[in-house]
Amino acid sequence: xxxxxxxxxxxxxxxxxxxxxxxxxxxxxxxxxxxxxxxxxxxxxxxxxxxxxxxxxxxxxxxxxxxxxxxxxxxxxxxxxxxxxxxxxxxxxxxxxxxxxxxxxxxxxxxxxxxxxxxxxxxxxxxxxxxxxxxxxxxxxxxxxxxxxxxxxxxxxxxxxxxxxxxxxxxxxxxxxxxxxxxxxxxxxxxxxxxxxxxxxxxxxxxxxxxxxxxxxxxxxxxxxxxxxxxxxxxxxxxxxxxxxxx
Amino acid sequence: xxxxxxxxxxxxxxxxxxxxxxxxxxxxxxxxxxxxxxxxxxxxxxxxxxxxxxxxxxxxxxxxxxxxxxxxxxxxxxxxxxxxxxxxxxxxxxxxxxxxxxxxxxxxxxxxxxxxxxxxxxxxxxxxxxxxxxxxxxxxxxxxxxxxxxxxxxxxxxxxxxxxxxxxxxxxxxxxxxxxxxxxxxxxxxxxxxxxxxxxxxxxxxxxxxxxxxxxxxxxxxxxxxxx
Numbered sequence: 029x030x031x032x033x034x035x036x037x038x039x040x041x042x043x044x045x046x047x048x049x050x051x052x053x054x055x056x057x058x059x060x061x062x063x064x065x066x067x068x069x070x071x072x073x074x075x076x077x078x079x080x081x082x083x084x085x086x087x088x089x090x091x092x093x094x095x096x097x098x099x100x101x102x103x104x105x106x107x108x109x110x111x112x113x114x115x116x117x118x119x120x121x122x123x124x125x126x127x128x129x130x131x132x133x134x135x136x137x138x139x140x141x142x143x144x145x146x147x148x149x150x151x152x153x154x155x156x157x158x159x160x161x162x163x164x165x166x167x168x169x170x171x172x173x174x175x176x177x178x179x180x181x182x183x184x185x186x187x188x189x190x191x192x193x194x195x196x197x198x199x200x201x202x203x204x205x206x207x208x209x210x211x212x213x214x215x216x217x218x219x220x221x222x223x224x225x226x227x228x229x230x231x232x233x234x235x236x237x238x239x240x241x242x243x244x245x246x247x248x249x250x251x252x253x254x255x256x257x258x259x260x261x262x263x264x265x266x267x268x269x270x271x272x273x274x275x
Numbered sequence: 276x277x278x279x280x281x282x283x284x285x286x287x288x289x290x291x292x293x294x295x296x297x298x299x300x301x302x303x304x305x306x307x308x309x310x311x312x313x314x315x316x317x318x319x320x321x322x323x324x325x326x327x328x329x330x331x332x333x334x335x336x337x338x339x340x341x342x343x344x345x346x347x348x349x350x351x352x353x354x355x356x357x358x359x360x361x362x363x364x365x366x367x368x369x370x371x372x373x374x375x376x377x378x379x380x381x382x383x384x385x386x387x388x389x390x391x392x393x394x395x396x397x398x399x400x401x402x403x404x405x406x407x408x409x410x411x412x413x414x415x416x417x418x419x420x421x422x423x424x425x426x427x428x429x430x431x432x433x434x435x436x437x438x439x440x441x442x443x444x445x446x447x448x449x450x451x452x453x454x455x456x457x458x459x460x461x462x463x464x465x466x467x468x469x470x471x472x473x474x475x476x477x478x479x480x481x482x483x484x485x486x487x488x489x490x491x492x493x494x495x496x497x498x499x500x501x502x503x
Binding site for chain 1: 336
């Protein structure tokens, strides 16, 4: 098998991955809610070295007025990678990739947002990747659903997302760094909470049906874990504030 | 059939998607939705149970006008026979000339800015809200007036009941301790005027930050007494 330029000898050694994780293990996950003061709601979500920051503006008046929907709110998602987020400077502004990711994230979130509660308005979601180390769309989607909850936008449930993949013939959870560049398969999955409802599924690479089904199961379990963390963090924002002694 | 069950307690903090009750004994109120036989929260907030109705009081969110609300607004624009008022909501509201002025006005001869000009702050009542949320205000209410001087503050609209307190106890407390005039709009806009504005403002911000906690009145009393 021919190796790509710059590829490491092996991506998995003695059952451990390059960063020392076992195949079924997440990178350290870090969540912060309410990081932006001027947005209606905001959150930061980190998978190891992948940092995603989300800000929600709205529901707010939608312009141009001719495009308002008299029955529902229009959700606009803007996913962008900061120029300094990658090793090579990435050109700021829209790209083919960012337009696509904005669209799939919007469609995933459209399943949970009660848009009909705010007719004629717009809800703007700004997602910025501050540091990219694979699984950026998953981190962005997690940050987005937390920011929506923080903004008080009515949603059915939190959307949670994680990536799974296949490197050196092993199925892994939470694809990172070189595994993304030199692995065989990379798949992003998002579910509604820990339910059996998939709202985003993207994959590249070649895989058998059995492996695919195993990966989906792994992703669902992973999403369940992330969901618990996200929920705990949302409670924490309000319980950890001062003077709970009276309660 | 599955047993009807109430899973949430009064004033419990819930996140969107959390199951509050099972079975058809209960009905979803504001902040909740029904998914098959479950009632789930759709906003982050505190549970409120009233008889068969389960609701969630959100801890964040924008103001959606409802008829009968008293709101504080800023006049944004003047048209020949109406004003457009910003009421701290995604929806602009309209104040018609007839709803604002008690006398006959010949619009061909008068510029209606003599009544309310751009930038004026008014306390008005929401008269009507259409299905597509076009909002009409009225000054035809004993509380409605133009607010002159003072300062405006913004708090989360869902926290207004906490700021007012039971039968106005909290707002009376601030008024008595600071000697300020205070008017609170249902839209989360607070108007303050008086010598100790800064202290009153501090109290308002504290209530905003700690609205979901208990024993708040005692802490506000302490804050206001220390500030004197």
